[in-house]
Amino acid sequence: MTKPASDQNHTLTLRDVSEASGVSEMTVSRVLRNRGDVSAATRAKVLEASRALGYVPNKIAGALASQRVNLVGVVIPSLSNMVFPEVMTGISETLEGTGLQPVVGVSNYLPDKEESVIYEMLSWRPSGMIIAGLEHTPAAHVMLARAGIPIVEIMDIDGDPIDHAVGISHRRAGRQMAEAIVAAGYRRIAFLGTQMPNDFRAKKRLEGFEETLGRAGLTLVDREFYSGGSALLKGREMTAAVLSRTPETDFLYYSNDMIGAGGLLYCLDESLDVPNKIGLAGFNGVELLDGLPCKLATMDACRLEIGRRAAEIISGTPVTTKVSEFTPKLQFGDTIRTR
Amino acid sequence: MTKPASDQNHTLTLRDVSEASGVSEMTVSRVLRNRGDVSAATRAKVLEASRALGYVPNKIAGALASQRVNLVGVVIPSLSNMVFPEVMTGISETLEGTGLQPVVGVSNYLPDKEESVIYEMLSWRPSGMIIAGLEHTPAAHVMLARAGIPIVEIMDIDGDPIDHAVGISHRRAGRQMAEAIVAAGYRRIAFLGTQMPNDFRAKKRLEGFEETLGRAGLTLVDREFYSGGSALLKGREMTAAVLSRTPETDFLYYSNDMIGAGGLLYCLDESLDVPNKIGLAGFNGVELLDGLPCKLATMDACRLEIGRRAAEIISGTPVTTKVSEFTPKLQFGDTIRTR
C-alpha cells in the first residue's frame, strides 16, 4: 500500500519530499538549505514538492547531524520588569539576519531555578549563552565554563566574568547618584527598594550609594523594602511609610523607577515641595517616566546597548576585551534641585 | 570566537559517563532520566561519574531517538506590552512540574514574522503550540494544522480556531463597555488607540463598541491613533489633541490602559471634572493602574487564566470544548460616573 500525499498521520520527512519530487534526499536537503550547486530545474522541482506537501524540516535531526544549532540561550530574572524586554529587543535586533535565534528562559531571581534553566538550555547545545548577572550557583558556573561556547554575562560588570561581561558598574552608578544628591545639598536620605535577596545589582547600587554617603559623613536615615505587588502602588505605600516614620527625610532613593514613580505620585498628591523640600531618584530610565506629570531623576541602565553588544559577541564580532563597560547617564529630571 | 578557559576538548557524551562509571550507556541513560529500575549502587556510581565530569545530556540526540520534545512553542506579538508577560506567567506556572518547557517567540504584530517564528518553532518538533490570536498567514495556518500537535490560539475567540481557542470575545468586550458608557449618560464619545493594522483584537473591540453605539443612535465624535513611543506620553498627547479638536467630547475610550493612564493624568493635570464632565476607560486591567491617583475604568483581559488554561490543554488536561471563553469583568473605577 502506498501512502497518499494527504496522509495526516505522519510528519513529513526529507524522504517524502524526495519521493514526491523524484530527487535524492541529499539534493533535496541541499536545495532546502541553499547549500552547494543544484541545477535550476532540480531546485524548482524540489521547492514545489516541498511547498505542496507543506514540509517543515526537522531541526533536531539536522542539528544532530551537523553538530550545529542556531539557538542562543538568554537567561533573565524576570519578564515583568520592563527592563529585560528592552534587553531582549537589543538582542533580537542584532541577531536578526545572523541566522541565530534567541531562546528566553526566566529564573525569577532564584539561583536554583537559574541553574536548572541553564542546564536545560545547554542540553540543547546552543551556539552561545547570554545570562543576566555575574552571580550563579557553582554548578551553573561549571556547566557554563565547560560548555565550549561563547558565554556573555550581562547587565553587571562588578565581578569576574566566566567568559565575557557586558554591562554597567552598579556600584559606580550608586556612588554617582549619591554624589549628585549630596552635591545638591540633601542630607537626610532614605532608601526604598526591593526585598529580593538575589537582586545583586540593586544590592551593589545600594553599596556604592552608602559608600559615598559615608565619605560625606552621612548614613541613611531610613530604609524600606518590599516584594511583589504593583510596583507603582508599593512605591506609594513605602513612601508614605517612610515619610510618616521619618518625617525629616529630604531625599528618597528608590531601587527602580516604577516604585520611584509611585513615590513621586504620592508626593505630588500630598503637595510636597519637590524637589526643594524633598528630592527623589530611581534607576533604569524606563520610558514610562516620560508620561508622568513631573520627571523623576534616574540613571539609564543602557539596556538596549547591552543587548546589542552581547548579541554581537555571540554572533562572532571580534572583541578585544573580556569586559565591555557602558556608562549610564544621570538624568536629573525635575526631582533633584539644582543649587 | 573565544572559548572559556577550560581543560576540555570535546563535549561529553553518555559514552564518557559510561566509561568513567563502568556502567553501560543504556543504564547510564536510565539513571539520568529516572526511567526503569536501576540498583541503588549502580545509580550512585553513575550519578557520581556524571557529576564529576559535569556531563550535560544532549537533548538533540535524545529527542531524535525518542521522538519526544519537552518544548512548548509560545508565539506572542510583543513582550513590552505588560499583557503578554502575564500570560507567560500563567503558562509557566502551569507547565511547571509537567516536564514541559515554554519557548517564546515574538512576532511584533507582523504576520510574516509570525509565520517565520512558527516555522522555526515547528522545525524543533515541539509538543504543542500556543499562539496569540486567530489571524495567521495561510501558510502558517497550514503548518499548524498539519503539525500533529495540540495548538491553542489564545486571547481571542472571535473566529475559527485551528484546534483550540482560549480567550475572551473582544467584540463583546467592546459592546459591554459601550453599554456601560451609554448607560452612564455619556453621548459624545471619542476613541483613542493604536494604529497597528494587525492588532486584530483592538480592532474587534472597536467594532463591538461602535456597533453598540450605533444601536443607541450614536457615532464616535472623534478618533485618534498612534504608534510607537511611550504609551503614557502618547496617551497624554492624543488626549490633548482630541480635546482641543473636539472640545465637546464627554468620553474617551482608549484601546489600552497605558494610553488611558496617560490620558487620565492629562485630565487630572488640566483639572477636568472626571468622571462628571468627562469619563475615561481603557482595556486590560493592568496592575499599574493601582498606583494612579484615580482609578481608570477598564476591563480585565483574564490574561493569567488564559495562560493557565492554554497550558493545561497542551499538557493533556481533558477538554470538552474546542473553545474556552472567559468573561472579562468590567471595572468602573473612578472614571465612569454612576447616576
Next chain:
DNA sequence: TTGAAAGCGCTAACAC
C-alpha cells in the same frame, strides 16, 4: 551536479 553510505548521540525494544 548528483547520489550513496556512514554516522551524529541518544533511546525503544528487546534479550539476558
Next chain:
DNA sequence: GTGTTAGCGCTTTCAA
C-alpha cells in the same frame, strides 16, 4: 537489573 541492537531524520563525506 542490565546490556545489546537498531534506528530516529538529517548532513557530512566522498564517489560518480
